[in-house]
Structures are given as structure tokens and as C-alpha cells.
Amino acid sequence: MIKRKKIGLLIIISSPSGAGKTTIAKILASKNISTELSISLTTRQPRPEETNGKDYKFVNLDYFKKKIRKESFLEYAKVFENFYGTLKSPIFNKLKKGKNIILDIDWQGARQIKKKLPDNTLSIFILPPSLKELKKRLKKRNHTNSFVINRMKKAKKEIMHWQEYDYVVLNSDLKKCIQTIQRIIFAENNRSTRQSIISF
Numbered sequence: 152m153i154k155r156k157k158i159g160l161l162i163i164i165s166s167p168s169g170a171g172k173t174t175i176a177k178i179l180a181s182k183n184i185s186t187e188l189s190i191s192l193t194t195r196q197p198r199p200e201e202t203n204g205k206d207y208k209f210v211n212l213d214y215f216k217k218k219i220r221k222e223s224f225l226e227y228a229k230v231f232e233n234f235y236g237t238l239k240s241p242i243f244n245k246l247k248k249g250k251n252i253i254l255d256i257d258w259q260g261a262r263q264i265k266k267k268l269p270d271n272t273l274s275i276f277i278l279p280p281s282l283k284e285l286k287k288r289l290k291k292r293n294h295t296n297s298f299v300i301n302r303m304k305k306a307k308k309e310i311m312h313w314q315e316y317d318y319v320v321l322n323s324d325l326k327k328c329i330q331t332i333q334r335i336i337f338a339e340n341n342r343s344t345r346q347s348i349i350s351f
Contacts, residue, residue, distance in 0.1 A: 159185075159246040160340050161268055162253045163261045163316075164332075166277035167306030169288040171322045175277060176255040178329055179336075186251040186336075189242060192218070195233035207235075225267065228259035231305075235260070246271065251340065258312035265315075273339045275332060276316040280323040282306070 164179075166172035180188035193207045194215050203209050215234050218224060227236030237254060245252055254260070261274050279285040285306055289299045313319050318335055322328040 157249050158271065159250040159252060161246065161264065161272045162251055162336060163264060163272060163274040164253060164255055164277065165257055165261055167285060167309045168302045169285050170277050170279040171325065172277050173255050175329060176253045179332060180253050186253060187245060189237055189252050189254045191235050191237055193233060193235045226256065226260035226263040228257060230257060258309060258315060262315060274316040275318045275320060276313045277320055277322050280321065
């Protein structure tokens with residue numbers, strides 16, 4: 152007898168630094184028990200407020216390169232001289248159990264995943280209200296001028312990739328932005344083409 156089993160949806164959230172993707176991803180994961188936030192591996196040093204295994208899994212460069220050689224990553228990219236990556240195994244295991252997985256990654260990783268899992272991936276790009284507002288948000292984080300300048304240059308390049316995403320959402324009001332994304336996820340998660348896999 153053929154049995155249809157619902158599988159989870161891989162939800163990619165991308166944005167320029169300061170536009171809110173990390174905050175949005177964490178809130179979305181906290182509001183739904185069937186949704187989890189993927190924890191990426193990174194070679195960068197943890198910030199004072201970050202916890203290993205919660206915000207990222209902080210690893211050294213040799214370990215990361217070993218995972219690359221073993222083709223363990225679903226996606227990985229080099230950003231500001233540091234590597235970031237998502238391991239395949241935990242993602243696939245959770246999707247098979249019906250969990251939605253949120254990935255807080257950039258356009259490079261999004262592009263890789265959409266090629267590998269086009270039928271079960273939902274990609275959303277978050278835009279700031281304006282570049283002026285984005286610069287203001289970065290300055291509020293007490294970053295140096297050189298840091299803000301570098302991030303703004305990168306932001307302009309990242310925004311050029313918005314057309315590669317399924318949806319683009321403006322984050323001028325965080326609450327409304329979250330509500331919009333929740334409606335998108337609900338609709339996409341219930342599309343028949345994403346509903347199930349066949350098992351025996």
C-alpha cells in the first residue's frame with residue numbers, strides 16, 4: 152500500500168546585514184513548534200553575546216575544510232574572510248520528520264540549496280526600508296565607521312540578488328514583517344506540490 156508522508160519545508164531567510172534576518176528567523180522558529188532554526192557552522196570567532204551551539208557552531212578552519220572534502224555540507228560560503236556552512240545530515244533528518252527548517256543564510260547559500268532541493272525550498276529576501284535606514288541600524292550597533300562602510304558596500308551587492316528569491320518582504324515594521332512571512336509559509340507549506348513524499 153502506498154503511504155503519503157508529509158515532509159518539512161526548508162525556509163531560507165536572507166537579507167543584508169542589519170536588515171533583520173537573524174531576528175526574524177529566531178522569532179519565526181519560536182512561534183511554531185513544528186519549525187526549527189538551523190544552526191550553521193562558522194570559522195569566525197564568537198561575539199560576546201553569542202553561545203556556541205545556539206547561535207552558531209564555532210569550529211576551526213581545518214575542521215571546516217575537512218567537512219568540505221567529505222561533501223558534508225548542503226551549502227557553504229565564504230563571507231568577510233570567514234566560512235559559514237549548513238550540514239546535510241541534520242537538515243534531511245528533520246525534514247523527513249515533518250519539521251520546517253529555517254536557514255539564516257546569504258544569497259550564495261540560497262543559490263546552492265535551491266539547485267539541490269528546488270521542490271521543498273522556500274526562499275525569502277528581507278529588504279530594509281532604505282539604504283539610509285540600514286546605515287542607521289548598523290551605526291546603532293556601535294560599529295566603527297570602516298565596518299559600517301564595508302557592510303554597506305556588501306549590502307548593495309547583496310540586494311542585487313533579490314530577484315533570485317521566491318518572495319521579497321520589506322522590514323519597515325518588524326511585527327508586520329513577521330506576520331507577512333508567517334502567511335507565506337502557511338500557504339507554501341500547504342501547496343500540494345510540497346505536501347508529501349511517497350514511501351512504502
